[in-house]
Every structure is written in C-alpha cells, then in structure tokens.
Amino acid sequence: MSVSETPQRLFSLKWIVPIAALLALLAISCKSGDGNGGDGGPQVTVPPGTPGSQHVLGSPQAPLELIEYADFQ
Amino acid sequence: MLARSASPQLIQEYVNTGKVRYVFKYYPFLGEESYYAAEASECASDQGKFWEYHDLLFSLWQGEGVGTFLPDNLKAYAGQLSLDTQAFATCLDTRQDQLTVLADKRDGAQAGVKYTPTLFLNGKVISPVRDYEQLKTKIEDALAGR
Numbered sequence: 254m255s256v257s258e259t260p261q262r263l264f265s266l267k268w269i270v271p272i273a274a275l276l277a278l279l280a281i282s283c284k285s286g287d288g289n290g291g292d293g294g295p296q297v298t299v300p301p302g303t304p305g306s307q308h309v310l311g312s313p314q315a316p317l318e319l320i321e322y323a324d325f326q
Numbered sequence: 327m328l329a330r331s332a333s334p335q336l337i338q339e340y341v342n343t344g345k346v347r348y349v350f351k352y353y354p355f356l357g358e359e360s361y362y363a364a365e366a367s368e369c370a371s372d373q374g375k376f377w378e379y380h381d382l383l384f385s386l387w388q389g390e391g392v393g394t395f396l397p398d399n400l401k402a403y404a405g406q407l408s409l410d411t412q413a414f415a416t417c418l419d420t421r422q423d424q425l426t427v428l429a430d431k432r433d434g435a436q437a438g439v440k441y442t443p444t445l446f447l448n449g450k451v452i453s454p455v456r457d458y459e460q461l462k463t464k465i466e467d468a469l470a471g472r
Contacts, residue, residue: 293357294431295424305430306368308376310337311347317468319336319346320446322353322434325363325383326390 335458340465350380352430353442359395361427366400366414368423373409382407 333348340346352367354360363383370379382403388394397418404414417423434444438451445453445461447468455461 292355292360294354294361295421295428297424297428299425299428299432303425303429303432305433306350306352306371306426308350308371308380309347310349310377311341312344313347315341315344315347317340317346317465318349318446318448319465320349320351322351322430322437322439322442322444322446324352324354324356324360324442325367325387325395326354326356326360 336461339462345469346465351434352427353434353439353444354427354431355442356390359391359393361424362397362400362418363395364427364430365421365423366395366397366404366418368426369414369417370404370407370409372417372423373413375407375409378407379403379409 336346336348341348352364354364367376367379367383370376383395386394386403393399400418401411401415405411437446438444441454443453443455444451445455447464452461452464455464
C-alpha cells in the first residue's frame with residue numbers, strides 16, 4: 254500500500270509548491286496595488302518627487318526639530 | 327496624543343521660545359474619514375487657515391469612523407472658520423490635495439512610522455509619549471545633549 258501511495262504523494266507535492274508560490278505572489282501584488290495598506294485609503298500612486306505638506310511652527314534656527322505624524326481620527 | 331492635548335503647552339514653552347521647531351505631517355490610516363480629514367486640512371491650508379482647522383478637528387474628535395470627518399461635516403467646519411466654503415467644497419470634492427497627503431504618508435512610512443502619533447526628535451523616534459511631562463523630559467534631555 255505504501256508503495257502505491259508514494260508516487261501519488263510526490264505528484265501532489267509537485268503541485269503544492271508552485272500553487273503556494275502563485276498564491277503568495279497574488280497576495281503581494283494585491284497589497285502593493287492598494288498602495289495604502291488596505292486601510293480605506295485611495296487607490297492612488299504618488300508620483301516620485303511629489304512634495305508633502307509644509308506645516309511648521311517655530312524658528313528654522315531652533316536646535317531641535319520635532320516632527321509629528323498624526324491621524325485626525 | 328500630542329496634537330490633541332499637549333501641543334499648546336509645547337508651543338508656548340518650546341516653540342515660541344525658539345528651542346523647538348514643530349512640524350506636523352499627515353499619517354491617515356484609520357479609514358476613509360482619516361483621509362478626508364487630512365485632505366480637508368490641506369484645503370483649509372490653501373486658504374491660510376491650516377492651524378485653525380487642525381485645532382478644530384482635534385477638538386471635535388469623538389472616535390474612529392463615527393462620521394465626524396465625513397465630507398459634509400468637514401465642509402460645515404470650514405464654514406465655522408469663515409473659510410470660502412464654495413472653494414473649500416470644490417477642493418475637497420475634487421480631492422485637490424490628495425497627493426500632498428499621500429506624499430506625507432509615503433514619507434512617514436519610509437521613515438518607519440507604524441502608528442500615530444509617531445514623534446521624531448531630530449530624526450530619532452521618541453514615541454510613544456505618555457503625556458506632556460514625558461515629552462518635556464525628552465526635549466530637555468536633547469537640549470542638554472543627553
């Protein structure tokens with residue numbers, strides 16, 4: 254019995270690896286296609302070099318710079 | 327959260343005295359209202375009232391996804407600050423400033439931001455910060471070169 258099962262199992266294993274790889278690739282492409290981590294954000298690609306916001310308080314000569322990344326929610 | 331509770335003290339004690347330069351960046355990640363709120367703030371910024379709008383939004387916070395920051399409400403808040411509501415509505419509806427917000431988020435992600443608020447002091451992450459007193463200690467340490 255074990256003699257007849259071995260080739261079948263090997264056949265199954267032969268397909269498990271490519272199928273798993275394909276699923277992994279699909280998962281990666283879906284996440285990167287979202288662009289914002291699937292958090293309800295817009296499906297938009299930001300062109301390289303696009304500047305961010307400029308909201309600064311205080312003197313450019315201040316010895317310390319405190320940057321806060323925040324979500325209004 | 328710093329922006330919601332501690333920033334007036336920070337500004338009075340460190341920003342206005344020339345010791346700290348404070349930079350606000352968007353990192354929306356809690357759903358569509360986060361993005362609308364950030365984009366609306368940029369629309370207010372386009373009319374020269376970013377900080378007023380920023381303060382108003384933080385004062386209105388009630389929780390995540392409860393409708394406080396849906397577009398119609400955000401437009402009403404603009405009216406409360408006497409902004410040009412027609413221009414504001416056009417800005418928000420056309421998502422005029424979406425790329426600016428997303429560029430902030432891109433920059434934050436590249437810098438290692440994974441939660442909010444994330445605070446960088448001279449480029450080093452110092453958050454999470456429990457309260458203003460803890461933030462003050464970190465600032466004083468940095469000013470003293472510790």
